[in-house]
Amino acid sequence: MQKTSLYQKHVDLGAKMVPFAGFEMPVYYSNIREEHLAVRNGAGMFDVSHMGEFILKGKGALDLVQAISSNDASVMKIGDAQYTCIPNDDGGIVDDMIVYRLDEDKCSDGEKAFMLVVNASNIKKDWDWISSKNTFECTMTDISDHSGLLAVQGPQAVRLLQTLTQVDLTNVAFYKFTKGTIAGIENVLISGTGYTGSGGLELYVHNSNLEKLWDAIIAIDGITPVGLGARDTLRLEMGYCLYGNDIDDTTSPIEAGLSWITKLKKTADFSSKSIFKAQKKRGYQQKLVGFKVDDRRVPRQGYPIFDEDMNLIGKVTSGTSSPSLEVPIGMGYVNKALAKSGSKIKIQAGKKVLKAEVCKTPFVNTDS
């Protein structure tokens, strides 16, 4: 089992540590609900250093990104970040990721540089997949082992972090990034991204500086340490997909509601492009939807979903008790006829059948 360089910090803070994607990670420090609400109403910090980072550099770097990514990286400028997925050849998803177009300070003429940030559980699979597609003039480097990542999230996150830096953080727009000095640490990649829907930043640093950065941020009054438990409830309230739950090797980005990052009109070819085109043309068979449960029982991954006449129509991919709404919510695949908001569905929880209603996501409206 791997540990991030903050392992001892988490233990000292009283975190409950659990195995996650091959790492010992904090699931919560106090409890999930309090940490969740701290992020929704104030600010919280997550250690997400288990995430994987690859650097792609060379004259063919853009070509490689374009070949593996469903989104269109050709429109990215230096300082842009872009959410996308890596389709496989069978219409499924190898992983979802964020692509950063890096500066070209260390590049020769004509070279470009990108950083791909991928899920911890998929680092090896992604590396092998991307390598297999690398027929371009592009060098790949896996920097996961020495990259630290802190997500500082919440409506107060930017204001509170500002006390540690001369960089004007209000200028780091959504899905933009810059580099600068924070808490005396140079060259922090400051990214306007996150997985909570409550605003904030993500900070990439070399592992050797991770403890120093964590200590400086956690010392700020108003920033709570937050574990992966609340990370999951926060993302689910926003209807964000989690790889391994809502999307995987067998799910289509079109059916998962990720058409907005599947650019079928982009010039470059990418895996499964023709499959996705056909799906879009003839219409999908099933769709990932959000639903609210009219019961106190909580839907969980794998529970079957039925229509009102108890015909099996799909399964739950994610579920929780929403800390913000105080009702059970979930996501799952249903057939097209029942994908509309307001459709009545039923969910089997053990021996009990729960009533639920398909609803729009995000479940929660945040200001950011």
Added chain:
Amino acid sequence: MNIPDNLKYSKEHEWVRVEEGNIAYIGVTDFAQSELGELVYVEIDTIGETIAKDEVFGTVEAVKTTSELFMPLTAKVLEFNPALDESDGDNPGLINEDPYNEGWIVKVEIQDVAELESLMDAAAYGELTA
């Protein structure tokens, strides 16, 4: 981890407190509530039923997980703690705050007192969760 001496324990992390004769209270242990995390709902749909040892008598929902409750010994369910019941106190967090007292889950009538012998004492349960 708090493991009171005066209770009996099951391997499924329930405790039994015998009140008088064959009347007992059942709840989940401090270890169990800590593993489950913050509880949001307790469902007991077996009131009035006699539940065999190791059979399910209810369900607890935490934010992160769902867990069934297993009867530590054959017993008839007499009462569901009103402080937890959604139609009454509706405060499942009591199980987290005070698992052995305010957070008791059901009051039961034990069918065969000899079955108590099959449960663990505090020392044995302490070893199980060490």
